[in-house]
Amino acid sequence: MSTSKLSTLSRRSLIALPLAQVSFWSAAQALAKSAEAGPPLDRLETMVKMRGSIDGRLGFSWIKGVRYAQVDGRLEPMCGLLNCTMNRYRRLTRDTFDLRLYEISFYTDLSTGQYQSTLKMPFTGKSVEVPLYRTGPGRHLVKTANSEEMSWSKNNTGSEAAARMLAPDGKIYYNVELSQPTIQADNVWLTTEATTRLEPNNPADKPWFYKELITNHGSLKQLLDPAVPYVDSDASYTLMMDWRPWMQMDGIDGHTLDHAIGGRVWSLDALPTGILEHMSRHHPDVVANPLRWLDAEGP
Amino acid sequence: MATRRSVVASAAFTAGHATFVEDGTPFLRSDEYGKVYPDKSKPPTVFYREWMIWQARTDALRKSKATNVPSTFAYSALSSWRPWMKMGDIKGHTAENRHVAKADTLEKIPSMLRDLIQQSDPDVLADPACALGS
Numbered sequence: 156m157s158t159s160k161l162s163t164l165s166r167r168s169l170i171a172l173p174l175a176q177v178s179f180w181s182a183a184q185a186l187a188k189s190a191e192a193g194p195p196l197d198r199l200e201t202m203v204k205m206r207g208s209i210d211g212r213l214g215f216s217w218i219k220g221v222r223y224a225q226v227d228g229r230l231e232p233m234c235g236l237l238n239c240t241m242n243r244y245r246r247l248t249r250d251t252f253d254l255r256l257y258e259i260s261f262y263t264d265l266s267t268g269q270y271q272s273t274l275k276m277p278f279t280g281k282s283v284e285v286p287l288y289r290t291g292p293g294r295h296l297v298k299t300a301n302s303e304e305m306s307w308s309k310n311n312t313g314s315e316a317a318a319r320m321l322a323p324d325g326k327i328y329y330n331v332e333l334s335q336p337t338i339q340a341d342n343v344w345l346t347t348e349a350t351t352r353l354e355p356n357n358p359a360d361k362p363w364f365y366k367e368l369i370t371n372h373g374s375l376k377q378l379l380d381p382a383v384p385y386v387d388s389d390a391s392y393t394l395m396m397d398w399r400p401w402m403q404m405d406g407i408d409g410h411t412l413d414h415a416i417g418g419r420v421w422s423l424d425a426l427p428t429g430i431l432e433h434m435s436r437h438h439p440d441v442v443a444n445p446l447r448w449l450d451a452e453g454p
Numbered sequence: 455m456a457t458r459r460s461v462v463a464s465a466a467f468t469a470g471h472a473t474f475v476e477d478g479t480p481f482l483r484s485d486e487y488g489k490v491y492p493d494k495s496k497p498p499t500v501f502y503r504e505w506m507i508w509q510a511r512t513d514a515l516r517k518s519k520a521t522n523v524p525s526t527f528a529y530s531a532l533s534s535w536r537p538w539m540k541m542g543d544i545k546g547h548t549a550e551n552r553h554v555a556k557a558d559t560l561e562k563i564p565s566m567l568r569d570l571i572q573q574s575d576p577d578v579l580a581d582p583a584c585a586l587g588s
Contacts, residue, residue, distance in 0.1 A: 368551030391528030393551035414505035
């Protein structure tokens, strides 16, 4: 961009331009298998090694960030976000893993970092009851691209009251796709894009969606080592989601957006500050025996 | 769409920063929010909001003579439709998710990106400092 093109807005464009180009650039890069990319990576194994492990061990993925509310281009911080997802990947075939997961999230006060049972919503000012989010065990077939159909019902989740606050009963359509890896020097980036749409059983209820984008980052050298079942990794996390029923935003055209960092550890003790403390306080049964919940019969 | 002059004149830009430490690694959260008000009595016609969480190594930051350190950041952004997208009155916006790295020379950015800039803006590659106005 020449200096004559610079303006107040183009200052941002200068930052955003390379970012916007990365998506098609990364796909083309992998296809070209340039010298920069080095030996080709197995996309599925790369993702599993970064988000879990290919040898079936129990892992704990975490997310730490902030949730915002978006209405008409206005964005207001809503709450903090802490998440721990217990996961275990088991290889079924060369191109498919079985994933079992159990997820716990906390929506926290922005100033104290603590879970509070009520929250004042942006835009409406309503004081709403904040649920303790706990779902699972869930199962997915993990491939480079996959579509699955599941059901969501207050009758077959851990807590009927919590389930009712999270989404109406309905059928879930889940699509997931892995990007081509972006490789530069020893860095590998891989984005997982997941789309969920819930069609309610009751036509009077509103359909519900979320779009989740996770870009994991790891070391090419580690990923190319066939003896290594997992690699050190971190993640950039973006989630856009319809209002949940508990937010009481009916009739307001908007959605939430989460921006967070993430990673994966091998013990609850290694989770980032605040997550284990919240889990111990609100879900001591999970902390005492994670496998009991991960291996329980699912809904 | 407002004229270029009015866009620049009424753009609003805010930024915020916060730091935290996890497992000995320092993180810096940075939010930027830009809005354009051709008519200040109405909602903004253009907005962007971007969120970054930077991280770097503690030992690199502690080097007393270090003027810069290797770093990466997690990136999310929402942006209104740009005029070139011709989305008219369709409600919506774009969204982005990236994990971003910093390079200290142009040779260290991915070659395909360099090639694209070479095609579109060769003056930037030829003299990056000039593009920054310095």
